[in-house]
Amino acid sequence: MEVDDVECSKSAINQWSVVKPFGGCQPPKQRSLHASIVVGDCLYIFGGYDGSSRVNDFYKFSFKASKWSQIHPAGSSPTARDRHVVVSYADKIYIFAGYDGNNRVNDFWQYDTEHEVWSTVDPALGNPPTPRHSHSGVEYDGSMYIFAGYDGNYRSDFHRYNFPQRKWSIVPVKGSVPKARYRTSAVAYKNRMLVVGGHDGAKHLNDFYQFNFDTLEWSMVETTGQVPPPSPRDSHSAVICGDSMYLFGGSTGSARNDLYAFSFETDQWTEVRTTPGATQKSNVPCPRFCHTCDVYNNSLYVFGGYDGQQRLNDFWQFKLATEVNIDIPSSSLVSDLREFLNDAKLSDVTFIVEGKPVYAHKLLCMRCSYFRAMFEGQMREAQQKTITINNVSHRVFLALLEYLYTDEFEISMDIAMDLFVAADQFGIDRLKRLCEKKILVSINIDSAATILQALLLLCCLPENLGGLNQELWFEV
Template sequence: METELDTADEPGCFQWAPVKAIGNPPRQRSLHVAVVVDKCMYVFGGYDGSNRVNDFLKYNFKTTKWSQIQSGAERGPSARDRHVAVAHDKCIYIFGGYDGSNRINDFWCFDTENETWTPIESQGTTPSPRHSHSAVEYNHSMYVFAGYDGNYRSDFHEFNFAQRKWAPVQVKNQNQAPKARYRTSAVVWKDTMLVFGGHDGAKHLNDFYEYNFEERIWTQIEQGGKMGPPSPRDSHIAVIHGDSMHLFGGSTGQARNDLFEFRLDTREWHEVKPALPNTSLSPVQGRTAASTQEAIQKATPCPRFCHTGVVYNNSLYIFGGYDGQNRLNDFRQFKLVDEVNVEIPSSSLIQDLKNYINSPLFSDVTFIVEGDKRVYAHKLMCVRCSYFRAMFQGEMREARQSEPVEIKNVSHRVFLGLLEYLYTDELDISLDMAMDLFVAADQFGVERLKKLCERKILTSIDIDNAATILQAADLHTAVSLRQSCFDFILRNFDAVSKTQSFEEMGRANVELVFEILKRR
């Protein structure tokens, strides 16, 4: 009896199943990238069998919908394959690859909140143009390892997001580093980067290394367990889930669809055998061993390499790749753990806290802004800010009095926005308030809010306001914003230099004008 999959069912533990999806999925492709930000998986670029592409799509895990974000070289990176991508602070960073003619080393940032592409203008020595390299994000830096730039590489580079600067990684025991390779996997677990397999130009590899970011040393991992390591391969995927690394597929000379788990606590490999998928047949309806195996094989992704894999909500998701004959665009899910199916109401914490903003209920401090406007607040929430913490806990005069506290040089609207952030850790920052809120966040020492404002302001830089924003960024030590303003002004100097804001900047801070002229 033929077993039909019921794709309306969610897979159980250790089961493969097609992913529920509506909307138009990405076209068939391999050599693309996929990363998860919040509740979405983003897919960019790759090779469709005829051309390199630069279309950009996302899959929303909550709505189960595919949607296209944007396409076209004029709005973002050029078409490419064999590039890398990492996610950091709700942004996706794309580096390098092959455009069909040349290996490249351009660097792009996509802001998932504003859905805008920005080329990264960096300092330091950028890695050589390359493809088939690997990359991870760790502690506010992007790390790029190995690849092919005309030669197989084992070099290791760091890009610091705050400094916007590339630098070679200073490894203490370089003689213990992995040999040159490409198409290896790299993932982060705790304070280490794990590198498995790849191809060295002569043969497939299955060696396994970890790099300790804190100690700055490479160590080759002894691969224990009864089965030993997976067979040598490249173009596979690896992901971290808990204290395990899962590895799927790749090429050993032939496409593979085996799945392995490396337990990082016991340092042992185990092959993961898929369980029988949910089907329309019950276990007592005469299922034979042959029909059981057929159902498992039908649910399992076909052998492939140059695919992508991500983890979301305790499941491994596989998309696309190449089976040796055809590019693919199937989308499969493998559930890694059993989940307790209990309906949990949405959290109301943020809204509950928001209701106390400027409310006299339980208020134990009153602020006066704009001379006569009272704002009711609660010390317990205000002490998230270092300025108010010093005010209420330290020797400041306001800590010893019960009278209202006057706040100068901050508007009523901006101060309420500051409190909303302190109460809820989030704020919908409007463009017309971003600069004033940025100044207030700097005044009161709220660094994360300052960065959020900084990012919002970055999207609004234009010819007329670039000089004004540069002055504010310089005054309040906003390094990234200051650099972005300089880059914009240098690219558009002839137009910016004729604006009223540039003239006012020259009168207020002639050193900035000199710095601009020196950089030209």
């Protein structure tokens, strides 16, 4: 095959370019103080200040389709606000606190990207941070961490929200704690959170701190090299790409458009400059602050902000690595394997379940320890082409095989308990835990006693039952 037969393109690195969408709706209107986040192949933007009022419009940019769409979720949505925090966890978007034009707020919202619906987050335990704006936040290991901000005073407090436990708590920190501030940046890298700059109410800052999630200790980041750190500033953006943190723009008293990289491998700052050939003024974003910056496929994406005179809605990309664009079809592995389910073609074992044949393949069944022992050991079934399976229904056994073939199965409540029992019987621990989760999140007062008894008999994780008992107690 000739190279020309492949439709591809190769783009240069270290160059800014304006993102030009193909079709779709108009981009979000001019704004600053908004929040954005990448989930999957889309960039989501919520809220902000348009120069006259706070807004609560919600947009999505598809990187694959290169187009904007405005999202109109059914039901209630967060009120208009700016200076809020957004994080993502398990393909859901979480928004916390901000300023609605009259008051600082501390409400907590979740957006389900699959079902396109907002809902309020109601913690089971603990107290949230005080109403505030201009705070910072990151997600790390199943928890959201909220640092600093302004609640009528400049803050340096540190809070954690544990998503699985639905619990707020104050992080018991030690070490050299950063001074109170707002409009700082925070990013998570490996087991650390990095905080740069901000404003303490009197002056701009450029101090550089790290928080170790394992030791719960704050410390100053010791840097090396000849390049000085970015000048003191607030309202900048910082993101992680690879083993570097990138910091763009902000306000030093005037708007900035400089771009810095901090390498975690060398502990050095460098100022990132565009490659030769990109010298025209139009090829660099204008200075700005209160913008957003996100990472997708080794590129920075900057949207909007304030240049000191007007709000912006321009959309810029900065490539950090050479990118070869080839249209690669989506993987068909899972769908191909699903086609073999209960298909006599190439089947080398037949299970009889409730008198019905189920055609299967030993190689895939051996993902399960029960069947591996059966086919590799000295059991008589190892030599048989037809094997009878007892104590499980035909429907449940097919569901169990679908999981073994594809590593996925959409668990509904009408099958969850029977599938849980079968997964326990055949020693498929992950499927058992998936069923357990489905059962626990769907439980109610009417079904609690029966389900709890069954789960206890089958060795459900005790910590889950403890939390569940507490939730049911509050529901009563």
